[in-house]
Amino acid sequence: MERPFYDELESRPADRREAALLEALPGHVALAKARAPGWARILADIEPEGVHTRADLARLPLTRKSDLAELQPKEPPFGGLAATSPGALARVFASPGPIFEPEGRRPDYWRFARALWAAGLRPGQVLHNCFSYHFTPAGLMMDGAAQALGAAVFPAGTGQTEQQVEAIEAIRPHCYTGTPDFLKAIIEKAEATGRDVSSIRSAHVTGGAFMPDVRRFYAERGLDVLQSYGTADLGLVAYETAAREGLVLDEHVIVEIVRPGTGDPVPDGEVGEIVVTVLNPDYPLVRFATGDLSAILPGASPCGRTNARIKGWMGRADQTTKVKGMFVHPRQVAEVVARHDGLGRARLVVARADGADAMTLRAEAPAPDPALAEAVAGSLQAVTKLRGHVELVPPGSLPNDGKIIDDQRRYE
Numbered sequence: 001m002e003r004p005f006y007d008e009l010e011s012r013p014a015d016r017r018e019a020a021l022l023e024a025l026p027g028h029v030a031l032a033k034a035r036a037p038g039w040a041r042i043l044a045d046i047e048p049e050g051v052h053t054r055a056d057l058a059r060l061p062l063t064r065k066s067d068l069a070e071l072q073p074k075e076p077p078f079g080g081l082a083a084t085s086p087g088a089l090a091r092v093f094a095s096p097g098p099i100f101e102p103e104g105r106r107p108d109y110w111r112f113a114r115a116l117w118a119a120g121l122r123p124g125q126v127l128h129n130c131f132s133y134h135f136t137p138a139g140l141m142m143d144g145a146a147q148a149l150g151a152a153v154f155p156a157g158t159g160q161t162e163q164q165v166e167a168i169e170a171i172r173p174h175c176y177t178g179t180p181d182f183l184k185a186i187i188e189k190a191e192a193t194g195r196d197v198s199s200i201r202s203a204h205v206t207g208g209a210f211m212p213d214v215r216r217f218y219a220e221r222g223l224d225v226l227q228s229y230g231t232a233d234l235g236l237v238a239y240e241t242a243a244r245e246g247l248v249l250d251e252h253v254i255v256e257i258v259r260p261g262t263g264d265p266v267p268d269g270e271v272g273e274i275v276v277t278v279l280n281p282d283y284p285l286v287r288f289a290t291g292d293l294s295a296i297l298p299g300a301s302p303c304g305r306t307n308a309r310i311k312g313w314m315g316r317a318d319q320t321t322k323v324k325g326m327f328v329h330p331r332q333v334a335e336v337v338a339r340h341d342g343l344g345r346a347r348l349v350v351a352r353a354d355g356a357d358a359m360t361l362r363a364e365a366p367a368p369d370p371a372l373a374e375a376v377a378g379s380l381q382a383v384t385k386l387r388g389h390v391e392l393v394p395p396g397s398l399p400n401d402g403k404i405i406d407d408q409r410r411y412e
Contacts, residue, residue, distance in 0.1 A: 011306055025254070119224075120226075127175050211352060211409065272317075335383050
């Protein structure tokens with residue numbers, strides 16, 4: 001008989017889990033201070049033995065993901081926040097920013113195996129992995145997780161939908177992992193060309209918002225598609241289960257939801273910024289503020305897992321957003337504008353079009369100029385690595401409200 005969960009940790013009593021996490025907290029803070037000079041500076045006034053409750057943890061300073069771009073060049077490659085030297089790691093990655101991330105030598109270092117298990121991947125099956133293996137860690141995150149489960153991996157990578165369809169038809173993988181929209185593109189290509197991708201009956205998606213229209217697309221085809229939330233810095237934070245009622249927290253993280261712009265925890269149910277302390281001896285992040293919004297759901301999941309749940313990704317605490325799995329920052333919009341003389345205020349509008357994310361940059365310009373619009377579109381793609389439409393609008397026509405990125409997608 002198949003075991004119901006990835007391991008026994010998922011069903012342990014909630015009070016036992018909380019006690020184990022808090023018992024590990026002083027040692028985690030002590031390790032960070034002793035082995036990572038960046039943490040020694042950040043936590044200089046903190047006595048590790050005094051950090052053994054959530055209230056104690058809440059008194060520690062936040063370190064924001066947005067701080068890494070400033071910290072890392074001063075003390076490369078990890079800003080002094082890693083406890084393991086680069087040469088002792090398994091790999092070093094670079095995400096857009098650039099932000100550098102370490103991978104230690106432990107199996108399933110990023111802890112995504114339990115998310116793949118919840119999504120239906122089992123030993124002896126084949127995972128069709130559509131995350132990139134180049135520069136960024138996502139491809140190897142899922143690869144290592146599948147290996148830990150005893151599953152084989154086809155390293156499909158990104159793009160090339162026609163070749164993806166051909167590989168699926170030939171190899172007959174059981175499960176897909178990648179961004180939420182890309183499996184839809186593969187299926188649409190298969191349907192348009194009469195190819196058979198029916199071997200894929202389950203999927204794990206992450207790296208972008210899982211929109212209702214895409215959920216419906218998969219449900220109409222009988223596909224069991226579940227999502228997770230994590231980052232390249234933290235690994236897995238939370239994962240969806242068959243109950244489809246929020247995302248269950250990983251067993252090795254302490255998650256707080258704080259009021260945006262502060263480090264103050266909010267009551268359960270209130271939307272705030274996700275702050276994570278991850279019990280990782282190689283990269284011991286302490287009160288790492290992700291910039292993402294969510295809320296704690298009341299009670300335990302009907303699936304039987306006893307850990308707390310978050311509602312899921314609910315947008316950004318700042319104006320940074322994700323488009324097709326890539327972060328887009330207000331500073332990138334400013335860089336695009338600075339490349340072209342004569343542009344005034346600009347706003348990047350992110351919406352849904354034909355079931356996919358779409359960007360439109362609206363920029364004030366003295367007069368309509370198709371050549372300028374085309375040049376700005378080229379700069380937008382060069383800076384963000386994403387294609388977008390450009391609309392030149394009259395001076396003074398954009399609101400003077402400080403908004404640089406207007407995310408008009410709906411997450412509920």
